[in-house]
Amino acid sequence: MKLTKKITIGAITALIATSSIMLLTQPLNSKIQAADTSSDTVLLTHNSYVYNDQGERKKTYQGQKKPVFTAGAKFKYLGGKTYNNKGKRYYYLGDYGYIKAANAKPITNQGQSDTLWLNHNAYIYNKNGHRLKNYRGNKKLYWGHTIKYVGKTKPVTIDSKKYYLLNDDNYHQSWLPYRTIKGNQYYNLGKGGYVKAANVGKIAGQPLYTSEATVTLIPYPGVKDIPVEGSNKEYKKGDKVTVDGITGMYNGNRGDINYRIKGTKTAFIDENNIKVKPRQKLKEYTKRTYITVLNNTDNYNIQGEKKSNKTPKDSTAFIKGINMPVSELLYIWIPSKGKAELFYRLQDLWSEGIRSQQSTNFYENNRDNLSYIKATDVKYVSGPMLKPENTTEEAKKDITIASKTDKQALQQLINQEATIKNSNNYKNTDNLEAKNAYDGALKIAKAVNSSSKSSIIQVKQAVWLLNKNQKNIENPEPTTVLNDSFPI
Structure with a gap:
């Protein structure tokens, strides 16, 4: 299977209709x-x-x-x-x-505090890992049932436990302390009873995550070998591998779910090559940072002013539930409110794989590559966790008109245009995406630099964007399947 990144905008509608990932939420046929x-x-x-x-x-x-x-x-x-x-x-x-x-x-949705929800039939064990013949009148517990546990969930260092819960911010983690016996983890049920963590799907109503899972591989019908994206190694039927993450990738016009092989950054197995899927959730992996829109919301410019909606069929620029890639988190001063608010900058459309993967709302409202969305209107989903690039005080100061001195750093970057465009990396046809991104950032930089009305924050944003894309020319990253990764 070869993943392709060249998907046309016109294929988006077909993708939404046929994607196996979309079918998870709308699985029904006629x-x-x-x-x-x-x-x-x-x-x-x-x-x-x-x-x-x-x-x-x-x-x-x-x-x-x-x-x-x-x-x-x-x-x-x-x-x-x-x-x-x-x-x-x-x-x-x-x-x-x-x-x-x-x-x-x-x-009625009943309180699920202090209960474990079982994702598999389960025996009950004592503190030494020996199976109990009888526990409160039961020989075993059944899939789909809930049972009370002993203990309290606690905050934990990110990725430090095999079994954990994701907090409401989708980033920080907590855990229900478990007992490890002979390599297996057990949750305490009280009265001398323990159940294997591997048989638990939810804790207090929250999905249980695992840091890794071992899966058995199967080939496609009529095929002997099992290909692994991002790796030259071939696997056979019955081979076992440990996976530690999950992501969405595009295969032509279809979105597939893929599992990352532990110990690698770019080796992924298609879910269709896995005999039995992991019982618990695995951490979502995407190369870029993604957010999801919590409520219908608007599009803003760097002055914190609402931009016109380019998708008139919707009441707002961005609709509830869509996922979008973002590249920066920063404070923008809002003069009408007399305060700074936190915004995400939307990922620019020049980036590889971005255009074809996003909703029409994202594409149409981000054509100028200068779009921002309020952080309070969205929620982090996956990818690197961004930190604010500035402070509220800097945001207030930076609304003033930029002087020639304020533009010096931007002018210096613009002056390197000839050097960059004469470089082998720029001329390399395999580096077309980076070339287009640099050209786009350079065009914005020149416009900001030549305008007498540009504010300091506009200049800083132009510097940030041009500098980022210039570095991508000077030190290009190898193209991998991860450029197309998206949250599932």
């Missing part, structure tokens, strides 16, 4: 019809098989063969609706799995 229901949590009143979107019983689901959920299990279902197929109603659980609505009843 054979299943939606009906309204008010709850998004159900309690199984009877044992239930798991079905596909054709109403056929699934042979496997989330690593379980001939999966059966037992009465008493609680599930969040997706879509806020039930789905009708041949006169029968179903709840969608995600991962292309459904249960019959007749086997469940909607319940």
